[in-house]
Amino acid sequence: MFLLLAWGLSQEVDPREEAKRQKELLLQTAGVLPSELIVEQGKELFYAKRGPKNASLEGCDFGLGPGVLKGASVRLPRYFMDTNKVEDLDSRIRTCMIQLQGFKPEEIKRSEVVAIAFYVAAQSDGMPVQVRLLYPSEKAFYELGERLFYARSGARDIGCATCHVTYLGKRAGVLPYADVINVAGKGAAMTHWPAYRYSNDQAWTMEDRIRACYGNLGHPAPEFYSPAVIALQLFMAYHANGAKAELPGFLR
Numbered sequence: 001m002f003l004l005l006a007w008g009l010s011q012e013v014d015p016r017e018e019a020k021r022q023k024e025l026l027l028q029t030a031g032v033l034p035s036e037l038i039v040e041q042g043k044e045l046f047y048a049k050r051g052p053k054n055a056s057l058e059g060c061d062f063g064l065g066p067g068v069l070k071g072a073s074v075r076l077p078r079y080f081m082d083t084n085k086v087e088d089l090d091s092r093i094r095t096c097m098i099q100l101q102g103f104k105p106e107e108i109k110r111s112e113v114v115a116i117a118f119y120v121a122a123q124s125d126g127m128p129v130q131v132r133l134l135y136p137s138e139k140a141f142y143e144l145g146e147r148l149f150y151a152r153s154g155a156r157d158i159g160c161a162t163c164h165v166t167y168l169g170k171r172a173g174v175l176p177y178a179d180v181i182n183v184a185g186k187g188a189a190m191t192h193w194p195a196y197r198y199s200n201d202q203a204w205t206m207e208d209r210i211r212a213c214y215g216n217l218g219h220p221a222p223e224f225y226s227p228a229v230i231a232l233q234l235f236m237a238y239h240a241n242g243a244k245a246e247l248p249g250f251l252r
């Protein structure tokens with residue numbers, strides 16, 4: 001009985017409070033947060049002259065002009081004229097590694113893209129999410145994202161919305177299903193990704209998160225940098241508009 005009670009209580013821990021506690025604990029013991037180390041690593045990669053063109057990423061345009069990082073990541077995904085594509089943070093970093101540094105797509109290391117994403121996103125900490133649907137392709141991506149979010153498939157006939165809308169707040173193991181599109185009006189997920197996950201010491205961007213959730217669906221995950229992954233982000237980011245970013249995120 002006591003054990004059951006203790007288990008029940010431990011299940012009721014607020015995930016945000018628990019993350020805060022873990023953050024303080026890590027700061028006390030290590031003196032620095034793993035998420036900050038990843039930001040530093042990303043910063044080094046950003047300013048280092050690398051690749052066949054021996055160039056840094058300082059000239060990368062994340063939508064506010066070459067080299068402007070402050071406020072850039074909270075406005076992504078968005079349409080870019082130079083590639084004629086809607087891009088998210090990950091794909092834009094990849095684009096710049098190809099265009100500015102001369103890397104071939106197959107040479108680009110995922111871990112480097114993630115670290116650079118941490119650095120770029122950290123420059124928008126505390127700023128509100130502000131994505132727009134100005135260009136026709138942005139509207140089309142939003143609609144694709146919406147369709148993918150509500151689509152149901154597989155033997156269990158489930159989709160993103162099954163867990164993140166229908167079962168919102170219900171327990172999924174230790175964590176309650178998160179409100180990723182701000183149904184309850186208390187904030188949405190796009191505010192705190194990329195994030196460091198202390199439970200398994202992983203650095204993830206929203207692309208990693210979405211791909212892992214396709215696993216929850218029993219679906220093969222769409223490729224990194226693919227339209228499906230970017231469209232779902234634009235859909236979720238639009239619903240996070242106005243919410244304050246905490247970047248990089250620090251989560252269970």
Ligand code: HEC
Binds near residue numbers: 159210
């Ligand atoms: C079977 C249930 C399930 C399905 C289906 C599912 N997810 Fe998740 N999702 C989870 C769980 C569990 C987590 C981790 C706990 C949490 O943060 O909700 C999670 C986390 C997330 C997060 C991070 C939440 C946050 O606040 O940081 C996002 C974003 C997300 N899912 C998006 C999606 C998308 C997009 C799809 C559809 C492709 C999807 N999920 C399908 C269970 C599901």
